[in-house]
Amino acid sequence: MKSLIIISLVLAFATLASSTEAQRYSVIKKIKGKYDFELRHYMPSLVASTPLTEQDDAFKQLANYIGVFTKPQNVDPKTQQPVKIAMTKPVIFRGGAMHFVLPQSKYLNIEDVPKPLNPKVKINQLNDGYVLSYTFGGRWSMEYVNTQKDALIAYLAAEHPDMQIDQASWSFLAYNSPMTPFFLKRNEISFIVTSIKPMLEEENTEAQRYSVIKTIKGDFDFEMRHYMPSVVASSEIGQRY
Numbered sequence: 001m002k003s004l005i006i007i008s009l010v011l012a013f014a015t016l017a018s019s020t021e022a023q024r025y026s027v028i029k030k031i032k033g034k035y036d037f038e039l040r041h042y043m044p045s046l047v048a049s050t051p052l053t054e055q056d057d058a059f060k061q062l063a064n065y066i067g068v069f070t071k072p073q074n075v076d077p078k079t080q081q082p083v084k085i086a087m088t089k090p091v092i093f094r095g096g097a098m099h100f101v102l103p104q105s106k107y108l109n110i111e112d113v114p115k116p117l118n119p120k121v122k123i124n125q126l127n128d129g130y131v132l133s134y135t136f137g138g139r140w141s142m143e144y145v146n147t148q149k150d151a152l153i154a155y156l157a158a159e160h161p162d163m164q165i166d167q168a169s170w171s172f173l174a175y176n177s178p179m180t181p182f183f184l185k186r187n188e189i190s191f192i193v194t195s196i197k198p199m200l201e202e203e204n205t206e207a208q209r210y211s212v213i214k215t216i217k218g219d220f221d222f223e224m225r226h227y228m229p230s231v232v233a234s235s236e237i238g239q240r241y
């Protein structure tokens with residue numbers, strides 16, 4: 001019960017704080033239908049992971065690692081001192097483990113990440129890649145998530161047989177606290193895409209890809225963006241026509 005309260009408070013802060021960093025991705029294509037999907041490209045990221053034996057226990061171990069309501073259970077490789085790590089969103093459930101995404105604005109190299117003191121907590125790298133994501137709201141349980149996952153796989157096989165996904169490499173992403181009102185919840189189920197070519201065949205014009213890091217509101221609204229590497233053909237600007 002105590003662990004559930006900790007989970008609720010931590011994710012509530014993550015939900016309410018506009019400064020909470022989110023895992024970065026760019027939307028390549030939206031696919032409409034009975035289930036609406038987004039084809040996304042995720043940037044590389046580092047995660048702290050622990051086996052998902054009990055949900056509350058796994059969350060507590062990761063929360064202790066980054067220093068939520070306690071001294072961080074880690075050692076900085078440079079200072080040899082514990083360092084508090086900012087909470088991010090979402091919390092990822094994948095491959096029988098729970099994962100916290102480490103702030104991508106701070107940790108780019110695994111060598112710079114604070115070392116866990118708990119041997120059950122491991123630091124892993126998620127490579128960049130393409131993902132097919134389905135977003136839904138409301139309350140959830142792992143039983144419900146598994147049912148939804150099976151329904152999505154069946155739907156894709158029947159309606160989009162050309163979409164090539166790795167059915168075994170699926171993830172559940174939780175963005176909100178259990179205390180968040182059900183109508184404000186954001187949850188996602190995603191699948192790793194093994195080939196994006198069939199998904200892009202209907203696109204007439206491809207757009208340059210980027211991730212939105214932050215939206216800045218004011219008299220003029222701005223977006224801070226991270227653009228993916230690209231190759232361009234260039235020419236000096238002279239007479240326009």
